Amino acid sequence: MIQNNNILNNYKKKFNENGFVILKNALNKKTLTNFSKSLAYLINASSVKGIRINNIRKKNTEHLKQEILRNLLHLEKKNHSFIAKIYDTIRDLNIMDKVFNNQKINKLIYSLLSIEDDVPIYVKQKACRIDMPKNNDFSLDWHQESPYTIKNTDLIQIWAPALENINSENGAIKILPGSHKEGHLKTEDYFPKIGHAQYVPKKNILKKYNEKSIELKIGDVMLFSKFLIHRSGENNSFKPRLTFIAHYHNPIKKDFFKNFIYKGDKPLKKNSYKR
Numbered sequence: 012m013i014q015n016n017n018i019l020n021n022y023k024k025k026f027n028e029n030g031f032v033i034l035k036n037a038l039n040k041k042t043l044t045n046f047s048k049s050l051a052y053l054i055n056a057s058s059v060k061g062i063r064i065n066n067i068r069k070k071n072t073e074h075l076k077q078e079i080l081r082n083l084l085h086l087e088k089k090n091h092s093f094i095a096k097i098y099d100t101i102r103d104l105n106i107m108d109k110v111f112n113n114q115k116i117n118k119l120i121y122s123l124l125s126i127e128d129d130v131p132i133y134v135k136q137k138a139c140r141i142d143m144p145k146n147n148d149f150s151l152d153w154h155q156e157s158p159y160t161i162k163n164t165d166l167i168q169i170w171a172p173a174l175e176n177i178n179s180e181n182g183a184i185k186i187l188p189g190s191h192k193e194g195h196l197k198t199e200d201y202f203p204k205i206g207h208a209q210y211v212p213k214k215n216i217l218k219k220y221n222e223k224s225i226e227l228k229i230g231d232v233m234l235f236s237k238f239l240i241h242r243s244g245e246n247n248s249f250k251p252r253l254t255f256i257a258h259y260h261n262p263i264k265k266d267f268f269k270n271f272i273y274k275g276d277k278p279l280k281k282n283s284y285k286r
């Protein structure tokens with residue numbers, strides 16, 4: 012819980028030292044339950060024969076989650092385009108405002124960005140990743156967020172489990188603590204036919220740091236620097252892995268508008284969940 016300035020300052024100190032902080036129990040149960048329900052409704056809206064979740068309103072949340080996961084697997088098996096549509100839709104559902112525009116998270120974001128709490132925050136790249144078991148199509152190799160976003164922006168990135176706890180088996184994100192101090196790095200780029208553009212820092216930099224897997228319980232969130240080197244974990248479980256991600260920018264930072272390059276909701280560069 013963030014009660015006072017001392018606690019905020021401690022988080023900030025840790026963030027500056029390591030490039031990330033973990034905020035426990037940031038997302039409340041009600042929001043997470045409503046997110047599950049929203050997802051269940053979207054699955055039904057796909058209108059695929061044999062795929063239907065009944066009694067969404069009344070179902071026990073744990074049962075609902077397991078049904079969601081089973082049905083996402085069925086949809087993927089039928090055709091990945093169903094998953095792509097759900098992915099593209101979730102990010103703009105009203106429930107996502109509750110997820111990302113959360114008082115506890117905001118308080119810490121303001122502190123980490125060193126801005127007053129009446130300054131607007133520009134929340135972009137909101138998404139819920141859906142990573143299928145043993146499938147790396149949309150995985151991200153080692154990268155910093157900086158090449159994927161607005162030049163020189165002040166931003167904090169969020170990563171959090173959306174449906175179930177995330178551990179090393181189902182794809183805990185990997186980070187290189189302390190690597191944010193390198194600043195914006197030169198990269199070796201590659202553009203796979205499927206999935207995201209990859210902007211990978213040079214091997215001699217990656218070798219300098221010890222990798223850490225971030226296992227989070229549902230409700231916990233990780234906030235991290237745009238310079239922290241991180242990568243996707245592998246989902247070696249039998250269920251889809253769902254995670255919230257977003258960028259929190261300070262839009263009044265000098266040159267934010269000058270460097271602004273989002274065009275509607277089009278990705279900045281080749282960066283897609285479509286196959």
Ligand SMILES: O=C(O)CCC(=O)C(=O)O
Pocket residue numbers: 140150151156170184241242243244254256
């Ligand atoms: O969750 C993942 O697999 C990685 C997410 C990530 O690296 C990112 O969004 O920048």
